[in-house]
Amino acid sequence: MSGRWGERGPGKRWHREFRGGGYRITIPRQIILQVLDESKKHLSAEDIFLKVHQIYPTIGLTTVYRTLELLVGMGLVFKFDFGDGRARYELCRGDDSSSHHHHLVCTNCGRIIDYAEFIEEELELINKTKQELEKKYGFEIRNHTLQFYGLCKRCKAIKE
Amino acid sequence: MSGRWGERGPGKRWHREFRGGGYRITIPRQIILQVLDESKKHLSAEDIFLKVHQIYPTIGLTTVYRTLELLVGMGLVFKFDFGDGRARYELCRGDDSSSHHHHLVCTNCGRIIDYAEFIEEELELINKTKQELEKKYGFEIRNHTLQFYGLCKRCKAIKE
């Protein structure tokens, strides 16, 4: 094991991206990526800061925000808004449909469920739509979000 | 014409909803709905406040926020986040597919384009997904958002 993630893993991928973009590979950036990689949840900047802080206490919250913005800009991290006033971040794990998923958001308690039902069909439609929109509006589409809002099982039960 | 919107129009619909929910029909609420109805854009709370202010200058920004929250909760208004740090609001114009649309967001300049390509097919897929998710997770789904992010024609050109 040479890097923080071993020979394979997410390391290699972004390593090149950083170098190509003229960005330096720093300890804060490595640790933030590590934390994102080890977590499957949808972390807020502060969630990430707290985990990062346990590994390397001198890293500041500002750096977490800056790094996340950088990673989002590079397309390595997704940024979501689930309506609770803080952004959520999730490592982008490649373009394979195995990691592609969307979200179900409970507007009452904030619970988030990842789902991947009908993803194949969805990707088909998304791609068709994407091509049409790129042709029609000259837009260069980079990514998309699809979210369902409603009441989770528990909250639905509470309200009868 | 008896009401602010005539006999038909959006008036009737929410009028019942308000009464049913025990909410009072006040001048600020009427004017905020009027402004939303007259605008086709995606207005921020402050945009709405400024328009409301021209019609009835004593209405405060706080009331605009509160009313919007109420309308969103009632399902009469959609609330969006396009990533520029402020929420955007749009009047919900019925369930007919003629008004159903989604958004293309330029991550560089913030331009928003409404689109409705392949909406029929999308609704089919959405409904199928919705049913499956409701069955599988016990979620009661109320609505959904689908957004594409990328570079608009102009921004793409600027970056060669």
Add this chain to the structure above:
DNA sequence: TTCCTTATTGATAATCATTTTCAATAATAT
């Protein structure tokens, strides 16, 4: 209408996630 109850309002202050500033530090090329 007039009176009562209480939902609603608006000015103000408070909150709090995210940005900005800027001097100190550390990553890379030579």
Add this chain to the structure above:
DNA sequence: ATATTATTGAAAATGATTATCAATAAGGAA
């Protein structure tokens, strides 16, 4: 090792949204 400059972290600033609370007005009853 040295020079260059991207990056960092502490602190202060920003800015959208929310909480407070006394004053007001909508809707029902009389």
